[in-house]
Structures are given as structure tokens and as C-alpha cells.
Amino acid sequence: MLFKDVIGNESTKKKLIKEVQTGRISHAQMFLGQEGSGKLSLAIAFAQYLLCDNPTKTDSCGVCDHCKKVQNYVHPDLHYVYPVVANKTNKVGSSKDRWVEWTHLLKTRQYFNLHQWQESLGELGKNASIAVEESRQILKKLSLKSFSGKYKIMIIWLPEKLNNQAANKLLKLLEEPPEKTIFLLVCNQSENILATILSRTQTIRIPNLKTDDIANYLVGKFAIEKSFAESTAGLSQGNINEAIDLVQGAKNQHVYFSLFVKMMRAAYTANPIDLMDIASEAAALDKENQKNFLKYALYIFRESIMMNYMKDQLVNLRNEEFEFLQKFARFINNQNIVQLMDEFNEAVYHLERNASAKILFSDVMIKLTKLIKKGV
Numbered sequence: 001m002l003f004k005d006v007i008g009n010e011s012t013k014k015k016l017i018k019e020v021q022t023g024r025i026s027h028a029q030m031f032l033g034q035e036g037s038g039k040l041s042l043a044i045a046f047a048q049y050l051l052c053d054n055p056t057k058t059d060s061c062g063v064c065d066h067c068k069k070v071q072n073y074v075h076p077d078l079h080y081v082y083p084v085v086a087n088k089t090n091k092v093g094s095s096k097d098r099w100v101e102w103t104h105l106l107k108t109r110q111y112f113n114l115h116q117w118q119e120s121l122g123e124l125g126k127n128a129s130i131a132v133e134e135s136r137q138i139l140k141k142l143s144l145k146s147f148s149g150k151y152k153i154m155i156i157w158l159p160e161k162l163n164n165q166a167a168n169k170l171l172k173l174l175e176e177p178p179e180k181t182i183f184l185l186v187c188n189q190s191e192n193i194l195a196t197i198l199s200r201t202q203t204i205r206i207p208n209l210k211t212d213d214i215a216n217y218l219v220g221k222f223a224i225e226k227s228f229a230e231s232t233a234g235l236s237q238g239n240i241n242e243a244i245d246l247v248q249g250a251k252n253q254h255v256y257f258s259l260f261v262k263m264m265r266a267a268y269t270a271n272p273i274d275l276m277d278i279a280s281e282a283a284a285l286d287k288e289n290q291k292n293f294l295k296y297a298l299y300i301f302r303e304s305i306m307m308n309y310m311k312d313q314l315v316n317l318r319n320e321e322f323e324f325l326q327k328f329a330r331f332i333n334n335q336n337i338v339q340l341m342d343e344f345n346e347a348v349y350h351l352e353r354n355a356s357a358k359i360l361f362s363d364v365m366i367k368l369t370k371l372i373k374k375g376v
């Protein structure tokens, strides 16, 4: 992966290149930042730059033997570790069991989170971790002589998923690193990582992506309208994984739309049985879809305001949404918009912290009923 094919992150790219040019390369580095900031791609591009025979001042050459091997995911000195679900029969699992799927997702999608990784494996809801078997594999890989004569590089995606035993084994390696070995840890949440591991890694903070960078990427990748790319980028709040899901999930948007319409009608009529039915329907979605639905509702609230106050600028709605909002938008106004946004944002916050979906959506429905009344 070339640096130029990694979204945004220009200042970090410069920093990494400078590390190589000045020869001050830390043997353990942690790329730390919010999910969806392109960290894994950055780490891969950095690894390629370290292995490339003819790097320029801004990027790997892309054509030398090492570059080609990295790009085809066959470089013998570049290793990947990532969470997997333990195998049913022998209860152990390691990255090598899922290598085909891993490289497939990197090649086809490039940016993804743990949920999307597990979804691609058909293993949603199961506990994925980096278990002790993995540390045995790591030791084995690092005991081999470097093929290139340069570095051996180990990219560990989501070290927060290391279980205790595996973390302790990794710690030993970081304390006494094998010669010419570089560990690149790609991490969303450093709170779940042993302090002793943290103290032995150099942290590189990766900022959230700019919405402009995301919008440009979406236009190039999916050939969509600039205005749609911009609204999607805004909705994703700097998270490229989510932005891709939003573009690809146009089919989900239909489900969200139909649920949204039912939800607003129930809130308007305030029939208690309908309200609880809708709450149950929302709670029956899987967790990721529950969150996406709430975000979709936030998006429709914003569009309603746009429709009320800036009619000409409505460019992002699909037909069914537009038709519905022509009647509905007037109920969303300065009497209730702030509270509505607060309630739905708060619901997302609580879902992320494992609140009971049933109670949460019942509560949302009750508050929504009051707030829609305020807007009438």
C-alpha cells in the first residue's frame, strides 16, 4: 500500500517518513486514534516504506520486488496479527486461520472495523480475541531469519483484544525485542492495554479524518454525487469505516426509513400499544443497526430543518424521503429540534455503553411523543 493510497493523514505520513530518513525508528510504535481514522492502512504503508528498495522522499516506489510483495500480501517479513474467533473443535485460533479472508477484505474494502471484519467472516456477535496461540505463532515467525535482510515487521491490529496470556508474551518480546524487528500496534482504545506494554511503545496519535478527505475519497471510490458524498462524510463524523457503510448501506436506509416513518406516526398519534410495538421493532435490530438507525433519524431531523428553512438546498434526500418530509418536516422546528437531537444522540451514547435496547427505545418513544407534540 502506498502512502498516496491512504486517506488523509498527511502530517502523520510526513512524520513517519522522517523517522525513516533520520534513521530513528522505534522498535515498537502504537498508532492510536479513533476508529475509522485509517490507522491500519497507514501502518501497512509505513511497513512498505520500510521494506522498499527505492523509497522517494514522499512514498514507496511501488514497483520493486519488496513493494510488489507487500502489495500482494505475500511479503515474508511482514506479518499481521488480528482478532479471530476461537475454533469450535480445538478451541484455539490464530490469524493464520483467517488469512484468506483478511487479505480479501483488505484488498476489496481496505477500511473496516472489528464489527465489519466479523461480519465478513459471518461471525457477528461472537467473541473475537488475540489468544495465546497467536503469541506462539508470533514467536515462530520472528525466529525466522529476515528474508529481505532488512526489517521483520509485525502489525498487530487491535492489541486491545489481546487476552492476558497473549499480552504477557507480547510484553516479553517488547522488553527484549528480536534484532531488526518492528512492532506496529494499531489501536482504538489504549485503556484496555497493559500499562507495561504502553510504556514500551512509542505512541503516534492519529487525528480524526477531515470530512473533505472522506468526501473526496467517496467520490473517487464509489463514483457518487459530490453532494451525497459530502453529506455522508458529515454524517460519519470523520469515520471512514462508517462512511463506507453508509454509502454501501443504501439498502439499510430503506429499512431505517420505513421504521422512522412508523416511529413518527406512532409518536404523533400517541397510541401506547403502537409506541411499544415500534420500540420492540427497533430493539430487535442488531446493535450496529440500532445505532445506525438512530443516526439516520438524526440525519432526517437535520434535513427537516433544512427543508423548513432553506428549501432550495435540499439535495441529499431520496424520493420516498422527500415525499414524506414534505408533510412531516413542519413538525420538526425550533420548538423541539435541539431536544430531539439531544435525545437521539444520547441514545446512541447509551447503546455504545451496552444499555438495554428495549428499555432505551421505549424511553425514546415516550420522549419523542412529547417532543413531537411541542412541534405541532
Ligand SMILES: [Zn+2]
Pocket (backbone or CB within 6 Å): 051, 052, 053, 054, 055, 060, 061, 062, 063, 064, 065, 066, 067, 068
Ligand atoms: Zn519499492
